[in-house]
Amino acid sequence: MVAVILLATLAHWFSWLHPEAGLLYLLVVVPIALLCGFRQAVIVSLAAVVAHSWFAVQERHFAIATDPANSISLVVFVLVALMVSRLSARVTAHARGAEIGERQMHDLYEFTRRTLQMNLHMEPGQELAELVHEIFELEAVAVFDADLHEVYQAGFWSVDPQEMAQNVYYFETSDDDPDLGMGRRVVRLGSVPIGSLVVRGDTNPLINNAIASLIAITFDRYRAFANESRIETERRTEQLRATVLDSLAHAYKTPLTAIRAASTGLGEMGHLSPGQANLVSLIDEQTTVLGELTTRLLTTARLDAGEVSIHVAPLSAGSLIEEVLAALKDRLASMKVSVEIEKEELVLQCDRQLMVMLLTQYIDNACKYSHFGSTITIRALTVGAEEIFSVHSYGPVIPMADRERIFDRYYRSSNYSNRAPGTGIGLSVAKRAAQVHGGYVWVTSDEQEGTTFFAAIPLTVEKASS
CATH class of the missing domain: 3.30.565.10 (Histidine kinase-like ATPase, C-terminal domain)
Known part of the structure; x- marks a missing residue:
């Protein structure tokens, strides 16, 4: 406003014509429209027209309302203010959106990086909830792992989120409620639901979708790692078991051969009572059974170890x-x-x-x-x-x-x-x-x-x- 009065005074002092003074006034109206907005620019425009007209009246002694240049100037100033303020608002909004998008991309990158560094020997649900809460600066987060049937939460919840998170999974309800600041997503691996995500805070649907996808990938990595560890453990257990069986079977072979030879010798000696003959026959029969079992154990161990050559x-x-x-x-x-x-x-x-x-x-x-x-x-x-x-x-x-x-x-x-x-x-x-x-x-x-x-x-x- 001070700038308008100074410009009006200068215009009167140097006896500038109306067009020249109008250009100077625009130098004030345009920055005001850019920095402050349309309303402030209109006020400045009105002030410029009134101030310039007042000095003109003092000098030439005619009424403000009878000078058509005032109306034209006012309309021009208002239109310029409107266009400039709208363009400024659009550019500002775009810049703000780009800044928010850049920050969200940085947060997603950080979340992805942290999930890749997670210790998959432990269940990832609780750490995932805490990471989402920390990185995206949300009020509260709940993550449901359907495989373990466990709800993990971080932040402050006024109500228990367990039932809410489970309902999102069971009823497959993915939506956003801007009024409550809530986002709900079903965590899917492909088309198969494997859990759910519930967040409360300043976020948007695209970010919620991305977080749910990254959680699904982490769950899948954890299960794959657990299966791989289990298979490796079973392989080592089987290898140890095969080694023990092989050793035991070899160890049994010698005494079994001796027992069989002794029972055969007793049977061939003769002069055995019926009871003694039955006992010798039982020994021989069970020794044969043990011999077959030992052979089977040896063959099993060698087959598993790949040591059997087929003829x-x-x-x-x-x-x-x-x-x-x-x-x-x-x-x-x-x-x-x-x-x-x-x-x-x-x-x-x-x-x-x-x-x-x-x-x-x-x-x-x-x-x-x-x-x-x-x-x-x-x-x-x-x-x-x-x-x-x-x-x-x-x-x-x-x-x-x-x-x-x-x-x-x-x-x-x-x-x-x-x-x-x-x-x-x-x-x-x-x-x-x-x-x-x-x-x-x-x-x-x-x-x-x-x-x-x-x-x-x-x-x-x-x-x-x-």
């Missing part, structure tokens, strides 16, 4: 099945057995010992768990470049959840564990024997159709060792 030779499916049935004739004496071979003359390349072990395990399992009086059916069927061996029997149904794990070492199905003694080793040996040949195993089980164990073996084996 490939031509062998027909019929002769292979006959050999196994002959070895199990005592077990099968009270059983009904049916053998179905599609092509008797078909010859496959395989390791005889390993294939005998595989089929022996399948048939021995059928003997243990089949219903009394039912038939055990052994089939050999050619499908493409594979020979499919199967052993079918009627017994307890294997639950769906157990059909993969039943081939894991030491695992026994809940429907089987109390029906017959076992170690849980045999089927894992059968699986590894098939895999060494480049084949695979599986099982089907149904109350009406019965249970069938399958082994698919390639007709030719390319590698001679595993």
Whole structure:
């Protein structure tokens, strides 16, 4: 305002014409519009017109209202003030938005950097909540991990956010409430919900989406790391277990051989009473069982360690099945057995010992768990470049959840564990024997159709060792 009065005085003093004075007044109106806004610029414009007109009246002695230049000047000043103030407001808003965006990008970068440095040996939920609260300067944060069913919170909540965070996950409600300053997001890995995020404070939808995505990535990294650690631990445990089994089996071999030799010698000496003969027979029988178990343990350890060399030779499916049935004739004496071979003359390349072990395990399992009086059916069927061996029997149904794990070492199905003694080793040996040949195993089980164990073996084996 002072600048307007000074300019009006100078214009009067130097007798400037109206256009010249108007340009000088614009030098005041434009900065005022830029710095202070439209309202202040209009006030200054009115002051400039009034001040200049007053001096003109003093000099020329005519009324302000009769001079049309005053109205034109006022309109020009107001229009200039309006345009300049609007442009200034737009530029200021854009600059402020760019500054806010830059700060938010910096916060997102910092959040990403800190999440990558997190210790994934620990559950990340609580640290994530605290990082979001600290970096984005929010009032309160809640993070729900659906896998662990745990809600982690940071900042001050006037109400318990657990139910709120869980509802966001269960009802999949992602929204923003500007009135309450709340943001809710479902944390998704792809399209699968794995948790939720609830924040209260000064933020925007895009930032909320980005935070939820980074939390999902961190949850996924934690689970992947946990799985990797678990697999590595299991691998080391299995390696140690295999080493111990190998050592024990070797250690048992020598005394078992001595016991078997002694029991055989006692039986051949003769002059034994019936009771003594029964005891010697029992010793010999159980020594044989222990010998077979020890051999199986040794084979398992060597298969897992990749130390078994397979000796490939031509062998027909019929002769292979006959050999196994002959070895199990005592077990099968009270059983009904049916053998179905599609092509008797078909010859496959395989390791005889390993294939005998595989089929022996399948048939021995059928003997243990089949219903009394039912038939055990052994089939050999050619499908493409594979020979499919199967052993079918009627017994307890294997639950769906157990059909993969039943081939894991030491695992026994809940429907089987109390029906017959076992170690849980045999089927894992059968699986590894098939895999060494480049084949695979599986099982089907149904109350009406019965249970069938399958082994698919390639007709030719390319590698001679595993």
